[in-house]
Amino acid sequence: MDMETSLEEQIEIANPQHPHCATVLLVDTSGSMAGDKIRQLNDGIRFFREDVAGDDLARKRVEVAVVSFGGSVDVVQDFSSIDDFTPPEMQADGGTPMGAAILQGIDMLRTRKQAYKEMGTDYYRPWVFLITDGEPTDMKAGDELWSKVVEAVHGGERDREFLFFAVGVEPADMGVLAKIAPPERSPLQLRPGRFAEMFAWLSKSQRQVSASRVGDHVPLVDPTGPEGWAEIETI
């Protein structure tokens, strides 16, 4: 061993990659989102990308995927780092296959977690973030797909596989959304025109989570506060 060489120069790092923090965005691009809503949604996702990229640590740790559901379910962006993420310019069209989109997103998360395990990459509990202005057109309460989706969401949350957030945009049926969302986390109703604030909150939350250390409880800003972007229906 060369005594003149510092320890820092001698060592190698076993796992140079940062722990990863995966979020899948499930976004409603059905016909009813046409106009201002789809424009704000696209703008919001672009803002989210820039805001996370501006944080040195979060840029290395946050991974994002986008699944759209409008007529069909499309993986617009598979999981990628923020640097490799090109925000899509989505168009609004067709029905609302929300059930299939939720299952697709959860399946992608499971695949991603398995890849992390195989690569030996540490990771945080992933997020599913659903944004919709309608009700599902591919399932109804009590049918086979509905049961499968509700069990996947509620079971996944219960088993701590992921955190599931549901956001309803006017005129979303919040009653239906409340049945799909996990009992532990009521759906949030977006205040009109607050897409930008919602994505700023999502970015801030992801930056907080990705900087958390062992044992940290991450106190997320309450999105339903007076200056927040959301409301929770109590009726």
Next chain:
Amino acid sequence: MIASTAPLTKLAPGRSGRPSALAVSVAGPGHIVEGRECEDASGCDIVGSHVLVAVSDGLGSVPRGGEGAELAVAASLRAGREFIAETVLFDLDELVWEMTIGARRALEAATADPRELACTLIVCAGHGTAVATAHIGDGAVVGAHSEDLFVVSTPGHSEYVNEVEHLGQKNWLSALRISIRDPVSGFAAFTDGLQRAALKRIEDRWTPFAGFLDPLFQHFTSRDDHEQLRKEIERLLSGARLSEHSEDDKSLAFGLLGDDRR
């Protein structure tokens, strides 16, 4: 404590045959930016021919985690010294058990709710050719013997990187893991801030990473001057290479067993 002047094999007992130990903790870059004190603690002692080591990581989720780590380390070493002084014949696993009980009692004595002092804990006791560890939470202990490196105690299981079990929790006993390994020439115990540097993890299988650990073990066995060695380890733990990969506080403790069998 006396460092050995061993030849630069992976690890060999010192020519003096006497055991030695060293423990270093530094604040992580994340804590420095936030103006927080180092919330890791570490310590070591040589009691007769026994090597005692403790490292602890105070949890960031509670305001007194760092205080808990300091209490746990100091109390575990004190309990170890007292047990050795008062007991004629004992096994090493009994010794690390007593050290852990001492640490938990210190938390209970300091607060009505030990969760306020939440911290991980690793205690190690080495003697002859064996080492025993008691471990709650993450961090790990790697042993060395002849040309081999091996994990003596793995990080506790948790799927997500920001979750951990700790000494302050109510069911702390169910989280306690005691291991014993023989033969061992020396060992390194470290908190989670060094986990990704020192261990490979594929699925749930942990293996030591020689690229990180070999230079450290060799450095430890080749230095007589522990104060100089301490400074070098502090520089390493605070340096850019490790800070790039972990924002967390970092603790590293070594124990080198003697070659006598008293």
